[in-house]
Amino acid sequence: MTTPDFGNVQAIDVLNLKSLEKRAEALIGRGEFGYITEGSDDGYTxxxxxxxxxxxxxxPRVLQDVAEPDQSTTLLGEKLKSPLMTAxxxxxxxxxxxxxxxxxKGAKEAGIMMAQSTFASKTIAETAAVSAGAPxxxxxYMPKDWGYCQYLLDEARQANALAIVLTADSTLGGYRELDVINRYHLKGKIANLAGYNTGENGAGAGSLFKESMQKLNLELIDKLAAYSHLPIIIKGIQTPADADAAIKAGAAGIYVSxxxxxxLDGAPGSIECxxxxxxxxxxxxxxxxxxGVQRGTHVLKALALGADLVGVGRPFSYGLALxxxxxxxxxxDHLKMEIFIAMQLTGCQTIDAVKQMHCTTSFEI
Amino acid sequence: MTTPDFGNVQAIDVLNLKSLEKRAEALIGRGEFGYITEGSDDGYTxxxxxxxxxxxxxxPRVLQDVAEPDQSTTLLGEKLKSPLMTAxxxxxxxxxxxxxxxxxKGAKEAGIMMAQSTFASKTIAETAAVSAGAPxxxxxYMPKDWGYCQYLLDEARQANALAIVLTADSTLGGYRELDVINRYHLKGKIANLAGYNTGENGAGAGSLFKESMQKLNLELIDKLAAYSHLPIIIKGIQTPADADAAIKAGAAGIYVSxxxxxxLDGAPGSIECxxxxxxxxxxxxxxxxxxGVQRGTHVLKALALGADLVGVGRPFSYGLALxxxxxxxxxxDHLKMEIFIAMQLTGCQTIDAVKQMHCTTSFEI
Amino acid sequence: MTTPDFGNVQAIDVLNLKSLEKRAEALIGRGEFGYITEGSDDGYTxxxxxxxxxxxxxxPRVLQDVAEPDQSTTLLGEKLKSPLMTAxxxxxxxxxxxxxxxxxKGAKEAGIMMAQSTFASKTIAETAAVSAGAPxxxxxYMPKDWGYCQYLLDEARQANALAIVLTADSTLGGYRELDVINRYHLKGKIANLAGYNTGENGAGAGSLFKESMQKLNLELIDKLAAYSHLPIIIKGIQTPADADAAIKAGAAGIYVSxxxxxxLDGAPGSIECxxxxxxxxxxxxxxxxxxGVQRGTHVLKALALGADLVGVGRPFSYGLALxxxxxxxxxxDHLKMEIFIAMQLTGCQTIDAVKQMHCTTSFEI
Amino acid sequence: MTTPDFGNVQAIDVLNLKSLEKRAEALIGRGEFGYITEGSDDGYTxxxxxxxxxxxxxxPRVLQDVAEPDQSTTLLGEKLKSPLMTAxxxxxxxxxxxxxxxxxKGAKEAGIMMAQSTFASKTIAETAAVSAGAPxxxxxYMPKDWGYCQYLLDEARQANALAIVLTADSTLGGYRELDVINRYHLKGKIANLAGYNTGENGAGAGSLFKESMQKLNLELIDKLAAYSHLPIIIKGIQTPADADAAIKAGAAGIYVSxxxxxxLDGAPGSIECxxxxxxxxxxxxxxxxxxGVQRGTHVLKALALGADLVGVGRPFSYGLALxxxxxxxxxxDHLKMEIFIAMQLTGCQTIDAVKQMHCTTSFEI
Structure with a gap:
């Protein structure tokens, strides 16, 4: 096995997560940056x-006997050092x-959960070799080709994945205007598909949704669980009805996103759901x-409103770029520092205490 | 019969509907553009x-077994390929x-409903010759002159109109400041009036409301239906009381606008009503x-809140100009593409499913 | 009696009321303009x-059989051509x-109610000579000096005032920063005070509140009514409790302002009260x-929410300046034109119909 | 005893409190100004x-028989000339x-309450020599070192402190980005700590939270009261539960802040709590x-919503700088003038009347 090539690596200062976007924009190609940063339609959601x-x-509560708050938590029986995840x-x-x-590597060194996409630039095996036991x-992304799906599930299991996250909100790509303006088509191979189609040329990322199944339904949960013997988490849930139906159909976790x-633009903010x-x-x-998580306080708010694990997406891509x-x-580390301060200042010694914190919202809940 | 003259015609790119306004402004005369784009008073409504x-x-719902959503629907028993209409x-x-x-011609080629104004630049017959069977x-606009009204109804029936849309919200023009600033008076003939007044000069469009009746009431519904043998739809309804009264007086449809x-400026947004x-x-x-419809998601929202057919106005004028x-x-076509994506992403296979979708609103409903 | 000197007079175009402010600013002195335009503190209210x-x-209602709406109304038994008043x-x-x-003169020619301040630049008698029978x-402003008050009431009665409006919200001037910035002190004589103090120098307007009584109470209503034999209207009411107390103490009208x-900055918008x-x-x-009335629709909204007469202040000063x-x-005339259109478009033939119109508000009522 | 050195002193004009910030910024060093002005994280709270x-x-109420409103009030049995305090x-x-x-000196001359921080630049004794009987x-800030705490309480009692205000919301510093951007570390000695550690170098202010205890709890209230024989007020209360718990544990006052x-950024505005x-x-x-108090009307609003004494922070630092x-x-004096006007205009003769005033809020209370 070859040593992984981590490329050009350097320590960076992080003033806050938001500030990373502009700094990354200067480094990444215009089309690529547009693809990463954009929302669909008017970008409202x-x-x-x-x-x-x-x-x-x-x-916040005071006089709660708090010092050196403990950020550890658990998910599906796994002890975690942090409620953070790379979405x-x-x-x-x-x-x-x-x-x-x-x-x-960054997630492992920081002690946070990593989640890898089917459409990753690296194969599951390559990533697993680095993660090596980290959560x-x-x-x-459910493929049309069941053989390819089996291959992905086998690889995920081989990589000791804690669970399979089935993406339910993307049976088709949203309408994203920056790609149109930049005439940008996602470049690069889908490493996992290349791994499956050994000897063939990897499909371009432009064909992502051609490869993916549109007609997803609840029966998939059993099918994927039966084959993989792994817990199935449904990603993209935005309504109580879907959460309930998924659990009744065997889902081991709900991923609100x-x-x-x-x-879909015109959906509420994720935290509102x-x-x-x-x-x-x-x-x-x-x-x-x-x-939309940008602050340690956002993490606390999500936990207080019902989350057990909190994903952060683009900011990690920007950190990776930089x-x-x-x-x-x-x-x-920056987020963990902000979480630490926020736990101390809200009077929360533990993540369980954060989950009990009272919040008021201007939207109805 | 002569071949219709479609003038200078070209394919155009549509990034989104909103972007068409600026492009059209560069082509259309200042007074004309002002007249098309403006709202009344402060433009609040x-x-x-x-x-x-x-x-x-x-x-949005997920895992709903949706692929290739079907945009077809019906109105007054007529099978339609799309819930869209040119307002x-x-x-x-x-x-x-x-x-x-x-x-x-554009509406027919796109498979959407066309609605033609009394104050059109072309006669009903000229338009009908192009529509030729399309919905x-x-x-x-109710004329003061019953003879002229009969002429219009006869022409509409001749053109196979699916229904007559009686305009109830415009017994007088709103106060529109751009016209004052631009010293703009609507130019051009009213083709239908010219058709009726054969041999006379067509009245200028500035006299639109001189020709129109102010004292509209519910009894007109029966009178128009009796003469035309066509369904009568009331346009400009903004209150439940008016909707109910119109239906009880014989209206075959309600047009919320x-x-x-x-x-009237200071009325709520149409979707709020x-x-x-x-x-x-x-x-x-x-x-x-x-x-105010600018997006495919707006069409879905209108359907979900009770609409059966959704009109789009100015953007079609801009497209026509371009x-x-x-x-x-x-x-x-652009709107249909956006609707297609939005139906897939909300888990709606059919327009009926869209009508069942749950929305939350910050205004009271 | 001498002919009144109306000074430099000219017809002006009015695009809308808001636009008059900038035009007047160019004509009026900086200090004077600041004094007229400003609000107190942060200008929030x-x-x-x-x-x-x-x-x-x-x-708005439709199909209501409306044509040529009638703006006439009544107040305290007086027939008025318009629900408008110069505040x-x-x-x-x-x-x-x-x-x-x-x-x-302008109010009389336009057929609207005139209200004259104690602190006017002209005496009651001078103004009355022009009004000559117009409402x-x-x-x-309640003076400390009862003799001066009697003089004012006598003059008002002589002038055929329909009622006395007792100002209750200004026992002291608000804090207005433009006057401080401009080092502006209200110039010019108080004509009525000069009239009373014959032979003395008129007091400067800077001493307005020195002349005025602070300790106003409900008993004043009877006292003023008994002396003047005129209806007493209380101006500056912002709470139901004060309105009720004033009526029980004999007030013949309530002036919400x-x-x-x-x-007082930090009070709600007047229409909210x-x-x-x-x-x-x-x-x-x-x-x-x-x-804050700037539009004909604002007048309709005020009537629909409970007003019988609607005052407009600064815009008339700007019109006067121009x-x-x-x-x-x-x-x-501009406002009457906007009211006419708005009445037609809301389906209101009369001011009474406007008062029945249904409005929704985002503030609680 | 030496005469206190008040440094460069001059009368200043105050247009309003907000305007002082920019003027002070021009005088104070960038790092120091940043430290004073900043909020934590995004500055939302x-x-x-x-x-x-x-x-x-x-x-506001009218006709309430008000003239020359009286701003005096009481706190913990002490008669105060004003409901204002230097936070x-x-x-x-x-x-x-x-x-x-x-x-x-400024507070004493103005007749308002002074509150001094543990982290002051001057010792309690130095300040007390100036206050000399003023409230x-x-x-x-609870020190880890009980001996140091005893020293502080002894000094406070010696200075005739009306009460001890225990800071409960700052067991750790918030994340403040201006300090990071300016690479600013709080300079200067902590006078009280230097007074305690006679002969040692005073600790830098950067070690403030190293000196402070994190694990604060309700039992501290009794401990501090027993030693000091002074009323204990808990500062930083934002929830009813904490207020109730503190009172039951012996707190003599609640300080909402x-x-x-x-x-903590992401907490509500203090007035909302x-x-x-x-x-x-x-x-x-x-x-x-x-x-956030910037206006006399803010003081009235706080009193009307339940406060007995109202602190103002940064504006006094800016005044001091200028x-x-x-x-x-x-x-x-400026604030007292604004309070005077606002009391007159709301119909409040006394601070007790202000406390009875009715306010409406758009946030839930």
């Missing part, structure tokens, strides 16, 4: 994802040559959340 | 029409010499809706 | 006065040399309203 | 503190060499409030 956090007000993003090689192996989820505002879903889920299965795996780690 | 859609949040606009020759015959509505914010009206209508008759009938078709 | 109208949505403003000579006699209110946002007050007043006495009495008339 | 006052609408701020020597002795509170938005806390406190103990103690006095 992407905008709302972050801005809806403003409408969640934490009511799955396609083609991280657009940001940095090391792609997902840089992401995996790991595999995000499945609107795909970073890249799919969380409380009603958490109420219906009622702790039967864990809830993963992503959507410093390779050390950039990824720097982003995670 | 026009602004609100589009912006109120932001306050409608769709809650009636006066004097389309302001935008492009082909006027309504360009609009009709078609005639929008009536505030005339693109060109009449829709849910309460839909509740009172309770499927007794179909509901047509227009007001490319003649091909511009009209390009606008329709 | 002044801003809110106009902007709160956006949160009132009219629900009382101090020192109109700041805007134009003709001051209140210009205002009175007229006298606004009293926050003094154009020039007194109106509905709750109207509910308590319950038609026992008429309600006059002012605060064209003397003809400017005042032009402002009134 | 700091922004909200002031802006939430806009969502509190006072409903405790660390290291006032950053703004002006006279530091807290300038602040104390005074000592704000305690979010530390000027410098600690006040009404629910006041309801639970139910007059068992007095309530001190601070957070004019030494005379700047502090000028800020207080």
């Amino acid at each position: 992407k905008w709302r994802n972050t801005n809806a956090f403003k409408d969640v007000h934490m009511l 799955p993003i396609a083609g991280n090689a657009l940001a940095h040559p090391s792609g997902e192996i840089g992401l995996a 790991y989820l595999f995000q499945l 609107n795909h970073g505002g890249r799919q 969380l409380p009603a879903i958490a109420k219906v889920v009622a702790h039967r299965v864990p809830i993963i959340f992503d959507g 410093g390779g795996w050390k950039g990824v780690k720097a982003v995670a | 026009k602004w609100r029409n589009t912006n109120a859609f932001k306050d409608v949040h769709m809650l 009636p606009i006066a004097g389309n020759a302001l935008a492009h010499p082909s006027g309504e015959i360009g609009l009709a 078609y509505l005639f929008q009536l 505030n005339h693109g914010g060109r009449q 829709l849910p309460a009206i839909a509740k009172v209508v309770a499927h007794r008759v179909p509901i047509i809706f227009d007001g 490319g003649g009938w091909k511009g009209v078709k390009a606008v329709a | 002044k801003w809110r006065n106009t902007n709160a109208f956006k949160d009132v949505h009219m629900l 009382p403003i101090a020192g109109n000579a700041l805007a134009h040399p003709s001051g209140e006699i210009g205002l009175a 007229y209110l006298f606004q009293l 926050n003094h154009g946002g020039r007194q 109106l509905p709750a007050i109207a509910k308590v007043v319950a038609h026992r006495v008429p309600i006059i309203f002012d605060g 064209g003397g009495w003809k400017g005042v008339k032009a402002v009134a | 700091k922004w909200r503190n002031t802006n939430a006052f806009k969502d509190v609408h006072m409903l 405790p701020i660390a290291g006032n020597a950053l703004a002006h060499p006279s530091g807290e002795i300038g602040l104390a 005074y509170l000592f704000q305690l 979010n530390h000027g938005g410098r600690q 006040l009404p629910a806390i006041a309801k639970v406190v139910a007059h068992r103990v007095p309530i001190i409030f601070d957070g 004019g030494g103690w005379k700047g502090v006095k000028a800020v207080a």
Whole structure:
């Protein structure tokens, strides 16, 4: 086995997550940057994802005997050092040559969960070799080809994935105007598909959705679980009804997300969907959340409104672009620092205490 | 019969509907463009029409077994390929010499409903010759002269209009400041009036409201239906009380509209009026809706809140200005593409499924 | 008797009321303009006065058999051609040399109610000579000196005032920063005080509040009514409790106003106060309203929420500055035109119908 | 005893409190100014503190027989001339060499309460020598070293402190980006610590939180009260639950504050927290409030929503920077003038009347 090539790596300063975007824009190609940063249509849902956090007000407690708050938690029986996760993003090689192996190394060094996309720039095996025991989820875009699906599930299991995350919100790509303006077509191979089609040319990423199944339904959950013997988490849930139906159909977890505002525009901010879903889920299965997280306080708000694990997407890609795996780690470390301060200042010694925190919201929950 | 003259025609790119306005402004005369684009008074209701859609949040469903969503629907027993309609606009020759015959051709090619105004630049007969069997509505501004009204109804029936749309919100023109600033008086003949007054000079469009009746009332519905033997749809309904009264007086359809914010400023966004009206209508008759639609997701939101057919106005005029009938078709095709994506991403296989979709709104409904 | 000197008079174009402010600013001295235009403190309440109208949505009715709406109405048994009134403003000579006699002439020619301030630049008698039978209110700033008060009441009665408007919201001037920045002290004599103090120098307007009584109470109503034999209207009411108390203490009318946002900043927009007050007043006495009115639709909204007469302040001063009495008339005529259109488009034949119109508001009422 | 050195002192004009910030910025070093002005994270809570006052609408009463309103009040049995207080701020020597002795002199001359921070630039004794009988509170950052704590309490008692204010919201510093950008570390000695560690070098302010205890709890209240024999007020309360718990644990007062938005970002505006806390406190103990106060009307709103004493922070530092103690006095005098006007215009003769005033809020209370 060859030593992984992490490319050009350097420590980076992180003032805050938001500031990384402009710095990364200067490094990444215009088309690639557009693809990473954009939301669909008018970008309303992407905008709302972050801005809806403003409408969640934490009511901090004082005199709670808190010092050195503990950020550890658990998911599906796995002990985790942090409630943070790198949300799955396609083609991280657009940001940095090391792609997902840089992401995996950064996540591992920072002690946070990694989630890898089917459409990664690196194969599951390559990433797994770096992760090597660190907590790991595999995000499945359901292929039309069942053989290819079996191959992906086998690889994920081989990589000790904690669970399979079935993407339910992207049976087709959202309408994204920056790609049209930039005449940008996603470049680079789909490493996993190339791995499956040994000897063939890898399909271009432009054909992602040609490869993917549109007619997803609840029966898939059993089918994937039966073959993989892994827990199945459904990603892209935005309604209590879907959360309930998925759990009844065998889902081991609910992943509340609107795909970073890249799919359906005109959906609410992701955090607005969380409380009603958490109420219906009622702790039967864990809830993963992503959507617009930029601050440690956003992580606390998501946990307080029902999440068990909180994904962060684009900021990790920007960190990767700026410093390779050390950039990824720097982003995670910055967030952990903000979470630490916020836990101390809200009077929360543990993540369980955060989950009990009272918040007020201007949207109905 | 002569071949219709569609004028200068070209295919156009459509990034989104909003972007067409600036492009059209560069082509159309300042006074004409002002007349097309403006709202009345402070333009609040026009602004609100589009912006109120932001306050409608769709809650998308997943794992719904959807692929290749079907956009077909029905209205008054007529099978339609699309829930889209070209909302009636006066004097389309302001935008492009082909006027309504360009609009009709574009609508027909795109497979969407066409609605023609009494104040069109082309006669009903000229337009009908192009539409030739494509679905078609005639929008009536009630004339003071019953003979002229009979002439219009006869022509509409001759043109196989599916229904007569009686305009109830414009017994007088709104106060529109751009026309004052530009010292603009609507130019060009009213083709239908010229057709009626054979041998006389056509009245200038400035006299539109001199020709029109102010004292409209519910009894007109019966009178128009009795003469035309066509269904009568009332346009400009903004309250449940008016919707109910119109249906009880014989209306065959309700058209929720505030005339693109060109009449009464200070009325709510049109989409805000829709849910309460839909509740009172309770499927007794179909509901047509227009007001600020710029996106495929706006069409879905209108359908989900109670509409059966969704009109789009100014964007078609801009498309017509930019490319003649091909511009009209390009606008329709772009919207259909956006609707297709939005149906897939909300888990809706059919328009009926869209009508069942759950939305949350920040305004009361 | 000498012929009144109306100064330089000219017809003016009015695009809308808002646009007059900038035009007047170019004519009036900086200090004078600042004094007229400013609100107190942060100008929040002044801003809110106009902007709160956006949160009132009219629900227009159609097919209501309306043509040529009738704007006439009544107040305290007096038949009025219009629900409009020139709200009382101090020192109109700041805007134009003709001051209140210009205002009175413009109001009379336009057929609207005139209200004259105690602190007018012209005496009651001078103004009355111009008004000569046109409907007229006298606004009293309660003097400390009862003899001066008796003089004012005598003059008002002599002038055939329909009622006395007792100012209750200004026992002291609000904090207005433009005057501090401009080092502006209100110039010019108080004509009425000069009239009373014959032979003495008129007091400067800077001493307005030195002349005025602070300790106002409900007993004043009886005292003023008993002496003047005129109806007493209380101006500056912002709560239902005060409205009720004033009526029980003998008030013949309630004037809802926050003094154009020039007194207490941090109060709600005036229109926000109106509905709750109207509910308590319950038609026992008429309600006059002012605060931020810029459009004919604002007048309709105020009437629909409970007002019987609607005052407009600064715009008449700007009209006066721009064209003397003809400017005042032009402002009134423009508003009447906007009211006419709005009545037609809301389906209201009469002012009584406007009062029945249904509005929705985003603020609680 | 030496004469206190008040440094460069001059009378200043105060247009309004907000305008002082820019003027002070020009005088104070960039790092120091950044430290004083900043909020934590995105500055949302700091922004909200002031802006939430806009969502509190006072409903003024008229005809209430008010003249020359009386601003005096009481706290913990002490008669006060004003409901104003200089909120405790660390290291006032950053703004002006006279530091807290300038602040104390200004507060005394203006007749308002002074609160001094543990982290002051001057010792308790130095400040007390200036205050000399004027009302005074000592704000305690609980040290890890009980001996040091005893020293501070002894000094506070010696200084005739009315009460000890225990800071509960700052067991750790918020994340403040301006300090990172400016590479600023709080300079200067902690005078009180230097006083305790006689013969040692004073600790740098950068070690503030190293000196402070993190694990604060309710038992501290009894411990501090038993040793000091002074009332203990808990500062940084933002929830009714904490207020109730603190009172039951012996607190003699509740101080509603979010530390000027410098600690936890994402908390509500301080004024939003006040009404629910006041309801639970139910007059068992007095309530001190601070957070974003810029206007006399803000003081009235805080009193009306439940406060008994209202702190103002940064504006006094800016006043101090601009004019030494005379700047502090000028800020207080300006606020008292605004309070005077606002009391007159709301119909409130006394502070008790202000506390009965009805306000409406757009946030839930």
